[in-house]
Amino acid sequence: MPPESHLPAGKTLDEQASHCFGCSPINPIGLQLTFTLTTEAENITATATVQLTRNHEGPPGYLHGGIIATLMDEAMSKLNRPLNLIAMTRNLEVDYLRPCPIETPLTLTAHHLHREGRKLFHSATLTHPDGTVLATAKGLFLAIDPALLNRRQP
Numbered sequence: 273m274p275p276e277s278h279l280p281a282g283k284t285l286d287e288q289a290s291h292c293f294g295c296s297p298i299n300p301i302g303l304q305l306t307f308t309l310t311t312e313a314e315n316i317t318a319t320a321t322v323q324l325t326r327n328h329e330g331p332p333g334y335l336h337g338g339i340i341a342t343l344m345d346e347a348m349s350k351l352n353r354p355l356n357l358i359a360m361t362r363n364l365e366v367d368y369l370r371p372c373p374i375e376t377p378l379t380l381t382a383h384h385l386h387r388e389g390r391k392l393f394h395s396a397t398l399t400h401p402d403g404t405v406l407a408t409a410k411g412l413f414l415a416i417d418p419a420l421l422n423r424r425q426p
């Protein structure tokens with residue numbers, strides 16, 4: 273993460289992102305995901321346990337595909353901070369391998385793959401407790417100037 277002095281006046285990054293649908297603890301209709309980060313040099317990983325409800329249902333008993341894409345996007349976005357970058361999703365590709373059950377503790381994991389200048393390439397998986405990989409994703413994130421993020425706020 274850049275030093276807070278690099279951020280727009282008066283607001284930390286966490287304050288700016290305080291209503292993120294994926295991870296804000298105070299957004300009452302958000303997913304309120306909490307991640308554990310591993311930030312060793314060659315192994316930048318974000319992991320969360322995700323147990324969602326009928327509020328997030330698509331097919332009966334299973335998660336909506338858009339919610340699954342959100343989970344993947346959110347997990348991969350968490351890798352940008354340990355890379356000391358503010359970055360936005362430019363491209364997201366999801367492979368829906370098996371239906372993802374609601375009311376089941378699924379494991380959401382994202383890995384940083386490699387970087388080419390501003391381009392950050394990440395991957396993610398959503399896994400059933402029995403070990404079955406339910407969905408995989410690839411993401412391209414582009415590092416941006418933090419001031420750009422601020423300009424987009426109302």
Ligand SMILES: CCCCCCCC(=O)SCCNC(=O)CCNC(=O)[C@H](O)C(C)(C)COP(=O)(O)OP(=O)(O)OC[C@H]1O[C@@H](n2cnc3c(N)ncnc32)[C@H](O)[C@@H]1OP(=O)(O)O
Pocket residue numbers: 285289345346349358359360361362363391412414416
């Ligand atoms: C607090 C932090 C925020 C947390 C966010 C959580 C994750 C999110 O959900 S973000 C929300 C969803 N994402 C967005 O709204 C982003 C909308 N998009 C944008 O604003 C812009 O496209 C932005 C800022 C990402 C990039 O814009 P810009 O800098 O003009 O990119 P651009 O110059 O077109 O492309 C940059 C490079 O990426 C390359 N590129 C673009 N798309 C692809 C692709 N699909 N595959 C490979 N390369 C690509 C381009 O070729 C270019 O390469 P090079 O620099 O070598 O020529």
